Amino acid sequence: MISATAGALLAVSLSSTPLMQQKLSPEEAAVFSQQDLAKSNMRLPELTRPVNILLLGIKVLTSDLEEYPHYSNDVGYHALVNSFKGLSDTMLLVRFDPKNQKLTLLSIPRDTRTYVEDRGLTKINAANYYGGPAKSAKAVSELLGGVGIDRYIRVNVQGVEKLIDALGGVTVNVPKDMKYQDDSQHLYINLKAGNQHLDGDQVLQFLRFRYDNLGDIGRVQRQQLLM
Template identity: 60%
Template structure:
């Protein structure tokens, strides 16, 4: 009897605990959804605050006065939702971003405070050369962001002005002519909006985002008294404020010149994206816009800008791809100036794979591994000078690739950053070929960017995970 009573009491106690547990679970679930709801309301309120803060301000985001013909160069169809859906991107959109470095001689009426100086200061203007040019595709259908860097020295036809460097298109005809020139160069791809940001605004933007943590590939020292440009950075991982980041971005006095600068631009962009594109950034948008608004000219509305930032904050970092316009350096004496010579066939392939250009069945064929140029960059430690001499440790890797049909594999110098995980870089945007190599190796991560060897199709930046897998390759397993 006692035993039965004890058993019943235990069962009753268990049920009571169970009900209490379920009640607490239900209650905590309600609180969870309440918290999520409140967070959503706070985010929408923050974005609405951004809209009001900028809309009520006297300085518009668009500072250029486009004629009707110039405005028609851009696709004016709506890209964001209505009402409470204003933060949603509703279709793929291509944005042409131009970075302006403008000196007093570049403008007709330079500000009075820039005169009578012993040097040429940067001027807050959008009338000069576009020394940085990016075409960025935000695609809600594929959930990807693709960035294509166009070197400023790219040799191309500028309508009505002949064959010149593409950075001159802004001087000749502003954002509309630049967009038309870029579209023609890229096979007729549509350009929906433009953004021009002065170099002075870039530093302010990076400061507003709290600086940026990057790996400086090498010691950088350069002095130009004529522009008050003083670069003095040490190699290694560090957190840079706006002025220091500009030093890293503007340095180009090495063997790769402007192409090396593009690689560092992509490195800084990826770092900024990874640390800044999050819901918190949306709530700080009024502050950020207020900081840089005088240095920005764009035909994006604030609603559209919020939609783009919102899409970026929800995009997986592996779906952010960074490419560079395929081409080569001009040879000495080939032209009257030094150029980046675009390679039309390779450009078309990039645009088909990443920007939706229509292709023929022939152009859609899988690339033969034997035709791919594969660069191996040893990034297992920080001693970049020693790596080319220590080739024996990556011989098994090369042998495995050659066995799989890759005939053009070579060793190239890494830029210094030690990696824990091997990066398989789709240097020319061919992510399928990079993924095939990753499947052969069985380790590493694929990245679509242009930070590898510029003469390669795929660059394998070998990290420390190779050392853990090396024995398997040596035994042939």
């Protein structure tokens, strides 16, 4: 069975071309598979083979962009920006097998050091910042030995919140009490342990919390749990 969250993301990616969110050059577009995926219209029941989708979750702050040189100093904190030009703090390779109705997730830790075209050895989450989804897809493909990537989805934190709210929220088993405050980002996390229904803002708290013994690994586990 596919979760509501995963199903919504699949619907977004498979009902559009890989170029949905950004106009890519022919060279960049060639990174993504040009093979037919479905008989027509890209509907899930008509998929003819497994597909690999790269999911990039992006957080962009005013301090990350040159367009806001003094914003953080003026308002006293680093505000979120509705943009895709940032580090991909979440990287998931999602494989959907239509024949067996099976979804497989591979999380790629954001600090994984690998070769990024034109940048050399660096953290893989920087690929999106330097060259968008095509450069991210090439870095992931090469890291995994040349695996093909058919589609991509880029979603920022604002998009995640809207998606979850559009689904009417999601039920998640929060493994422990989560409480954290970061005034520099206006980030306030306050969740109680237990099985509960979370809205978009609460899901962001769940995903962005990483102040535990597992650090980023704990955050990766929560990303997979949500999917």
